[in-house]
Each structure stands twice: as C-alpha cells, then as structure tokens.
Amino acid sequence: xxxxxxxxxxxxxxxxxxxxxxxxxxxxxxxxxxxxxxxxxxxxxxxxxxxxxxxxxxxxxxxxxxxxxxxxxxxxxxxxxxxxxxxxxxxxxxxxxxxxxxxxxxxxxxxxxxxxxxxxxxxxxxxxxxxxxxxxxxxxxxxxxxxxxxxxxxxxxxxxxxxxxxxxxxxxxxxxxxxxxxxxxxxxxxxxxxxxxxxxxxxxxxxxxxxxxxxxxxxxxxxxxxxxxxxxxxxxxxxxxxxxxxxxxxxxxxxxxxxxxxxxxxxxxxxxxxxxxxxxxxxxxxxxxxxxxxxxxxxxxxxxxxxxxxxxxxxxxxxxxxxxxxxxxxxxxxxxxxxxxxxxxxxxxxxxxxxxxxxxxxxxxxxxxxxxxxxxxx
Amino acid sequence: xxxxxxxxxxxxxxxxxxxxxxxxxxxxxxxxxxxxxxxxxxxxxxxxxxxxxxxxxxxxxxxxxxxxxxxxxxxxxxxxxxxxxxxxxxxxxxxxxxxxxxxxxxxxxxxxxxxxxxxxxxxxxxxxxxxxxxxxxxxxxxxxxxxxxxxxxxxxxxxxxxxxxxxxxxxxxxxxxxxxxxxxxxxxxxxxxxxxxxxxxxxxxxxxxxxxxxxxxxxxxxxxxxxxxxxxxxxxxxxxxxxxxxxxxxxxxxxxxxxxxxxxxxxxxxxxxxxxxxxxxxxxxxxxxxx
Numbered sequence: 001x002x003x004x005x006x007x008x009x010x011x012x013x014x015x016x017x018x019x020x021x022x023x024x025x026x027x028x029x030x031x032x033x034x035x036x037x038x039x040x041x042x043x044x045x046x047x048x049x050x051x052x053x054x055x056x057x058x059x060x061x062x063x064x065x066x067x068x069x070x071x072x073x074x075x076x077x078x079x080x081x082x083x084x085x086x087x088x089x090x091x092x093x094x095x096x097x098x099x100x101x102x103x104x105x106x107x108x109x110x111x112x113x114x115x116x117x118x119x120x121x122x123x124x125x126x127x128x129x130x131x132x133x134x135x136x137x138x139x140x141x142x143x144x145x146x147x148x149x150x151x152x153x154x155x156x157x158x159x160x161x162x163x164x165x166x167x168x169x170x171x172x173x174x175x176x177x178x179x180x181x182x183x184x185x186x187x188x189x190x191x192x193x194x195x196x197x198x199x200x201x202x203x204x205x206x207x208x209x210x211x212x213x214x215x216x217x218x219x220x221x222x223x224x225x226x227x228x229x230x231x232x233x234x235x236x237x238x239x240x241x242x243x244x245x246x247x248x249x250x251x252x253x254x255x256x257x258x259x260x261x262x263x264x265x266x267x268x269x270x271x272x273x274x275x276x277x278x279x280x281x282x283x284x285x286x287x288x289x290x291x292x293x294x295x296x297x298x299x300x301x302x303x304x305x306x307x308x309x310x311x312x313x314x315x316x317x318x319x320x321x322x323x324x325x326x327x328x329x330x331x332x333x334x335x336x337x338x339x340x341x342x343x344x345x346x347x348x349x350x351x352x353x354x355x356x357x358x359x360x361x362x363x364x365x366x367x368x369x370x371x372x373x374x375x376x377x378x
Numbered sequence: 379x380x381x382x383x384x385x386x387x388x389x390x391x392x393x394x395x396x397x398x399x400x401x402x403x404x405x406x407x408x409x410x411x412x413x414x415x416x417x418x419x420x421x422x423x424x425x426x427x428x429x430x431x432x433x434x435x436x437x438x439x440x441x442x443x444x445x446x447x448x449x450x451x452x453x454x455x456x457x458x459x460x461x462x463x464x465x466x467x468x469x470x471x472x473x474x475x476x477x478x479x480x481x482x483x484x485x486x487x488x489x490x491x492x493x494x495x496x497x498x499x500x501x502x503x504x505x506x507x508x509x510x511x512x513x514x515x516x517x518x519x520x521x522x523x524x525x526x527x528x529x530x531x532x533x534x535x536x537x538x539x540x541x542x543x544x545x546x547x548x549x550x551x552x553x554x555x556x557x558x559x560x561x562x563x564x565x566x567x568x569x570x571x572x573x574x575x576x577x578x579x580x581x582x583x584x585x586x587x588x589x590x591x592x593x594x595x596x597x598x599x600x601x602x603x604x605x606x607x608x609x610x611x612x613x614x615x616x617x618x619x620x621x622x623x624x625x626x627x628x629x630x631x632x633x634x635x636x637x638x639x640x641x642x643x644x645x646x647x648x649x650x651x652x653x654x655x656x657x658x659x660x661x662x663x664x665x666x667x668x669x
Contacts, residue, residue, distance in 0.1 A: 027535060030526035206526030210534055211509075211516060218499045218510045225497030228459065229511045229573065230485025239520070285501075 034205045038198040045194045054186040058258070059298055061190035064197040065254040066297045070279050071204050071290035072247025077276065078284035079213060080240035081220030082132060086144030088272035089151040090248025091255065092264070093121045098253040099168040099262035100161075110174050110257065114196055117253030118246045125245020129238035148272040152264035167263025174257070193254050200250055201287065207243065208287055216240055274326075281330050283340030292341040300326050411473070412437045412581055412611050413458070418467030420453055420635075427453045428464070428635045435581065440603055440612045442622040445632035446655060451615040452494070454632070455583055459484060459491055485514045490579035494586045496570045498558040504569050505554040508541035511573035515540060544576045545569075548602075564595045575606075582606065584614040588621045600625050623647065631655065 045064075049057045069091060076082050094117040101113045108116075128147060132140050155162040162168065175188045183191075207213055218226040219236045227233050256262045278297045283289030304325045308318035337344030415433035419426070428450045435441055443451050456462040458469065460479045469476040471487055484491070490511070499507050516537060522530040545551040548568045558566050567587070574582060587603075588596055596618070603625045606612055616622050622629060622643070629646040631639040633655040639646050646652055 027528055027531040029528040029531050032526075034526060202526075203524055206530075207524055210523050210526065210530055211513070211537070212520065212523045214502065214506050214510055215513070217501050217506075221499035221501050222497045224461075224481070225493065225499065226510070227481040228484065228491050228493070228497075230482055230513045230577070231510070232482045 030206050030209060031202070034202040037205075038202050042194060042198055046191060049187050049190050054184050057184070057186040057190045059302065061186070061193040061254075061258050063294050063298045064190070064193040065251040065258065066275075066278070066294035067290055068197045068200050068247050068254070069251035070275055070282065070293045070297075071201060071287050072244040072251070073275055073279050074282075074284065074287055074290045075204060075208065075216065075247075076240050076244035077279060078286075078289070079208065079216040079220065080237060082237060082240060083137070083141045083276070084132075084144040084241075084244070084272075085141050085269070085276060086128075086146070086148035086151075086272050087244070087248050087275050088267045088269065089144075089147040090121045090125060090245045091252030091271070092151055092262075092267035093124050094118065094249030094252025094254075095256035095262040095267070096162065096168070096252075097121070097249070098256040099170055102170045102172055103168060110172060110192070114250060114253045114257070117256075118250040121249020121252070122242055122246040125242045125248070126238065128245065129241025132241055133234045133237040145269060145272070148267075148269045152267050155264045165264055167261055167265070169261045171260055172257055189258055193258060196250060196254060200247060204243070204247070204287060212239075277326070277330055279340075281333055281340055283337075283342030283344075283346075285339060286342050288345075289340050289342040296326075296329075296341075300329065410436055411470070413613075414470040415454070415458070416468045416470070418454075418457055418464045418469070420450075420457060420462055420464050426635050428457065431467070431632070431635070431637055433630060433637070435611060435613060437580075437611050438607060439627040440607050440614070440625050442626035442629045443613060443615045443632060444617075444619070444622055444629060448634075449632040449655075450635040451632055452585060453635075455491065455585055455613075455615060458489070458583065485511075485577050485579075488577075488580035489583065490574035490577045490581070491583040492570050492574045492585055492587065494589065496558075496566055498566060498570055498573070500557065500559050503555050503557060504550065504561070505538070505541055505545065507558060507569055508545060508572045508576050509537045512537045512540050512576040514577045541572075541576055544572045548572050548575075563590050564592065567591065571602075579610060582610055582612045584612060584616075586616055587614055588616055588618045596621060 045060065049060055052060070069087065072090075073084060073087050076084055097117040097120045098113045101108055101116060128144070131143065135143055155164055155167070174192060175183065175185055179188065215226070215231050215236055216239075218229065219231060219233050223233045226236075252262075252267075255266070259266075274297060275293075278293030279289065280293075281296050282291065282293030301322050304322040305318070308321050313321065333341060333344075337347065339346070411434055413433070413435040415431055418428055418431045420428040431450070431454060433443075433454070443454060445451055453462060457464050460476075460481045460483070463478070469479075471489075476487075479487070499510065502510065516533045518527065518530045518533045542551060542554065545554055548571060550565055550568050550572065553561055553565060553569075558569060561569070567590070571584075571587070574584075588599055591599060600621060603612060603614075607627075614622070614626075626643055628641065629639075629643055630637055631646060631649070631652050633651075638651045638655055639649045641649075
C-alpha cells in the first residue's frame with residue numbers, strides 16, 4: 001500500500017493541510033458531543049413533562065416514538081434513497097415482540113424487551129434489505145408496501161398466539177417502587193420512551209454525520225461511482241435497511257409499552273404512508289426533519305380535532321378533517337419549501353446569514369444534509 | 379449487425395498484420411508489469427467487443443488507449459474494473475491473477491477510475507465527493523462509526539485533510555462547499571479527478587479526460603498528466619489525438635475490438651494500420667454505400 005509518506009508530488013507536499021506528520025491535536029469523539037446534546041434534550045423533555053398534564057405527557061411520548069421511526073426512515077429514504085412504503089411492518093414486529101415478551105417472559109426487564117424488539121425487527125430488516133438491494137424505485141416501493149399490507153395479516157393466521165384482530169393486551173408496571181405515587185405513570189412512561197429514543201438518535205447522529213452517512217448518500221446519488229470509490233453498494237443498502245428497521249422496531253416496541261396493546265389495526269398501510277409523508281413534510285435530508293415530521297404526525301391530529309370540536313362539525317366531517325388538512329398542509333409546505341420544513345428553515349438561516357455578510361454567497365449551495373445543525377435531536 | 383459485418387471484413391487484414399502485435403516487446407517479467415491483460419475476449423451476444431486483447435502496463439507510464447468509436451476502449455476499461463466479465467483471457471495485477479474481482483475492490487487494490495459521465499454525487503458537496511473517494515484510507519469500521527468513537531473522528535479528520543490537499547492541488551479548493559451541479563463542466567471534471575486521485579492509486583484509469591475541455595484547460599491537463607506520471611501510472615481512453623500524442627509514453631490502438639498497434643506515439647503515428655483504421659473507415663463506408 002502506498003501511503004502519504006511516499007513522496008507523492010503535491011499531495012504530500014501540500015502546505016499544512018495534507019500531512020500526517022502534523023502534530024495530532026485531540027479530537028472530540030462524536031459520541032461525546034451527541035450524548036451531551038441528548039442529555040440537554042432529555043432535560044428539556046423532562047422539564048416539559050413536568051409542566052404539562054398527563055394527557056400531554058402521553059402526546060410527548062408519542063412524538064418520541066414517531067420521531068425514532070421517522071428518523072430511521074430518514075436514513076433509509078432520505079440518505080440512502082430507498083423508498084419504503086412498509087415501515088409500519090417493522091413497527092408491527094417491534095410491538096408484537098414486546099407484547100409477547102411481556103406476556104410470556106415476564107421476568108425480562110423492559111429494556112431487554114425493547115432491545116429484543118429492535119433486534120427482531122433488525123433481523124427482519126436484514127432480510128428485507130437483502131431483497132431490497134436488488135430492487136429500485138417503484139419496484140422497491142411496491143415490495144415494501146406488500147410487507148406493510150401482508151404482515152399484520154399474520155395475526156389472523158395464528159389466532160391463539162396473536163389473538164387475531166383484537167390484538168394482545170398487557171400491563172407493564174415500569175415505574176420503580178420508589179417513584180410510585182411520586183411520578184405519575186404517564187410521565188414516567190414519557191421519560192422511558194425519550195431515554196430510548198435519544199439513545200437511538202445518538203447512534204443515528206453518529207452515523208449520519210460521519211463517513212457512513214456520506215457513503216449512504218453517495219450510493220443514493222450514483223451507485224457505479226460509489227462502487228468505484230470502494231463502496232460495497234449492496235452491503236451499504238442492506239445496512240441502511242437494517243438500521244432503519246431497528247429504529248422501526250424500537251418505535252413499535254415503545255408504542256406497545258406506552259399503550260399496553262399491540263393490535264393489527266394500529267399498523268395499517270396508512271401508518272406506513274403517513275410515516276413517509278411526515279418525513280417528506282419535515283425534510284428528507286436531515287434528522288431534524290424527522291422531528292418536525294413526528295410533531296406534525298401527532299399535533300395535526302390534535303389540532304384539527306380541537307378545531308372541528310370548536311366548530312361543532314358533524315362527526316363524518318370531523319373524522320376526515322385531520323387527513324384532509326394534513327394533505328393540504330403537506331402540499332402547501334412542499335410547494336413553498338421543496339426540501340420540507342427543515343429545508344425551509346435552513347434556507348431562511350442562509351438568507352439571514354447572507355443579509356448580514358453578503359460575501360458568503362457560496363454557502364447557499366450547501367446541502368441540507370451538510371447543515372452543521374443536522375446533528376439533530378441527539 | 380452492420381458492426382459484425384464490418385468486423386468480418388477487417389478480420390483478414392488484422393490477421394496478416396498480427397505481426398505488428400507480436401513485434402511488441404513482451405514483458406513477461408512481472409516485476410516490471412503493473413497490469414497485464416492477456417488474451418481477453420468479450421462478446422455481447424453476436425458482437426465481439428474485444429478479441430484476444432493483450433495489454434501490458436508498466437509502472438510510471440502514461441498509456442493511451444485510442445481507436446475509432448466502438449473499437450472497445452471503454453469495454454476494455456470495464457473489464458479491468460470488473461464491470462464486464464471477459465469470456466476468456468486473464469488479468470494480472472502486480473503479477474497476481476484477478477479472479478472475479480468486483481468494482482468496489484479496485485480502490486483497495488490501488489486502482490482508481492474516472493468516468494466519461496463523471497458520476498459525481500449530486501447531493502454531496504465537492505469536499506464530500508472527494509472524501510468519499512478517500513475511503514480507502516479509513517481505518518475504523520462500521521461499528522466504530524455507529525458508536526462515534528474518537529478513532530472514527532480521527533479518521534474523518536484525516537480524510538478531510540487528504541481531500542482538501544488534493545482539491546488545493548487541483549485548484550478547486552475554493553468550491554469545496556458547493557454542490558457539483560452548480561459548477562462549470564471543467565471544474566466538475568477536476569473534482570472527479572480529485573475524487574479518483576485522493577485514493578492515491580497505483581493505477582489511474584481516465585475515461586476521456588479531455589472531452590469538453592477548452593484548449594487552455596487541455597494544456598493544464600497535459601501538465602497535470604505529466605506531473606501524475608511521477609507518482610503513479612495512468613491509462614487513458616481519449617479521442618483527442620493531440621493530447622494523446624503529447625503525453626503518452628505508449629499508445630495502444632484498438633479497432634473492432636482488436637489491438638492493431640502498440641508503441642511509442644511516433645511509431646503508432648507512422649503505422650499504416652493505424653492510418654488505415656482512422657482514415658480507412660470513410661472509404662469502407664463509401665465502398666459499402668456503393669455496393
């Protein structure tokens with residue numbers, strides 16, 4: 001192997017920037033940075049739950065698990081360019097894994113249940129990814145959609161184990177004895193959910209902001225050029241599916257933990273589609289987009305319901321209003337900001353910077369994904 | 379179909395000129411050979427894209443592969459890169475036979491390639507594009523990257539420095555944060571070259587490095603190729619005869635998938651077969667049109 005030490009004209013003698021001989025300054029591991037950011041975010045979430053009622057606590061927790069699901073999808077679809085219309089299937093797997101473990105292996109602690117939910121879903125993702133690596137565009141979308149449509153039907157096939165369409169119900173007493181009566185159960189649940197979510201986001205941020213994230217995007221943009229750069233294209237695509245499925249499984253597990261049920265009705269193809277819609281709304285290119293998407297998923301529903309209550313709309317209108325409004329908002333946002341909410345925010349920030357110092361025109365071309373703030377929630 | 383016909387027409391001529399191929403000094407000494415292509419034949423259905431092609435690349439040389447359109451130049455590159463599996467024949471890299479090698483293994487072997495269509499990553503900045511090409515130098519693995527260890531951060535910084543050094547060398551460091559799509563074609567070509575160079579390859583394959591360049595840019599390219607030759611080996615596929623004659627130590631002429639001449643620019647320029655291949659085509663066409 002030739003290394004930089006051989007006298008390679010230019011590369012080795014390039015001033016200051018090229019040398020391995022330059023004294024090494026210490027680098028801060030991304031893990032540390034992201035963990036600190038996660039701690040700050042956790043403190044913010046805890047503060048928020050302390051200020052709000054149990055009902056809102058539940059919503060905050062819901063935002064949490066949607067966030068991890070959409071962030072996983074952001075990696076797969078936004079970074080790697082593989083469109084999945086079936087991410088609800090991985091949530092389904094995670095939810096049923098947690099439900100079955102709680103019911104049949106009560107000795108397992110909650111964290112082990114969640115970990116196993118993520119692992120099980122990851123294995124499913126590995127299989128799906130191996131198949132997906134050979135499919136492109138609409139074929140991949142079709143195959144993943146089939147997964148989302150087909151998998152919940154498994155509950156009908158094994159009614160004794162999975163209880164058919166009624167689903168599994170269970171109770172998890174996760175609150176430590178010392179905190180029973182001190183912390184309301186929903187608040188504790190919200191904390192548990194967000195600790196798991198932020199830990200997952202730390203890993204996602206490590207991935208997205210480093211070499212792997214760049215490799216994922218390179219494969220998305222040009223597979224031939226990526227392979228010539230030494231990237232194993234197939235393996236990279238499977239990795240994206242694996243990580244994304246792990247996130248989906250974790251999200252499903254957290255949902256089951258939060259609701260105390262796992263039923264096929266929660267994992268319709270509509271869920272998969274709305275996850276993707278949320279990602280597009282929030283912005284494909286960054287993990288921040290997943291946060292806006294998750295917030296939109298939860299709060300559009302809430303706000304439109306409040307709105308229709310306010311107007312005393314008949315139930316048949318009120319029931320469909322959230323979906324209709326969501327669609328309208330999605331269309332408007334995409335028309336205004338083709339790169340989603342995060343893209344719009346990024347653009348605004350660049351505008352502000354440009355108006356302050358007109359010299360920095362070049363940064364206008366920077367991708368959203370390169371946005372230094374895309375370290376995300378983590 | 380017409381291609382096959384023409385191939386049939388030219389085969390006899392090639393047969394009696396095959397002495398030209400054998401005249402070439404056969405460097406069987408593997409220590410002096412970086413890449414050896416031996417008897418490679420590629421067929422696409424009925425079309426013979428490459429027929430019994432021999433190629434010997436010695437270290438620290440610039441080799442030009444020329445030939446009329448459809449002569450098999452790019453197919454030859456694709457065989458070396460593992461995109462096309464030859465029907466027969468062998469490839470030897472530093473004396474080791476390459477069996478069923480795949481494109482993504484090239485970087486590790488020390489072979490880089492630029493493409494005619496550039497293939498820059500549209501969603502990555504110039505710097506990120508070049509950093510992707512430097513992956514070969516990264517020591518830490520996937521798990522380290524997922525965990526965000528200090529090692530992976532050091533790797534990342536190292537890749538960044540290498541990429542910046544190459545960008546500076548090619549005078550495109552000022553656009554490092556731009557997306558490739560926003561840059562002029564000549565600059566994009568340099569970015570693509572930077573992405574190939576940052577891997578510090580022992581063999582650099584350039585597919586039409588001069589296409590679409592202005593004459594000033596072409597002069598720059600000539601200087602750059604000469605500079606590259608001091609540290610690496612370059613094989614280029616090119617249409618610009620002027621460029622090829624100026625920079626190449628050795629030229630390989632392909633016509634209808636066969637090597638019809640090999641040698642120094644002077645020798646190739648004087649070779650009647652080469653003149654025939656380049657100038658005779660028109661006559662061929664007229665003949666057929668008349669027939």
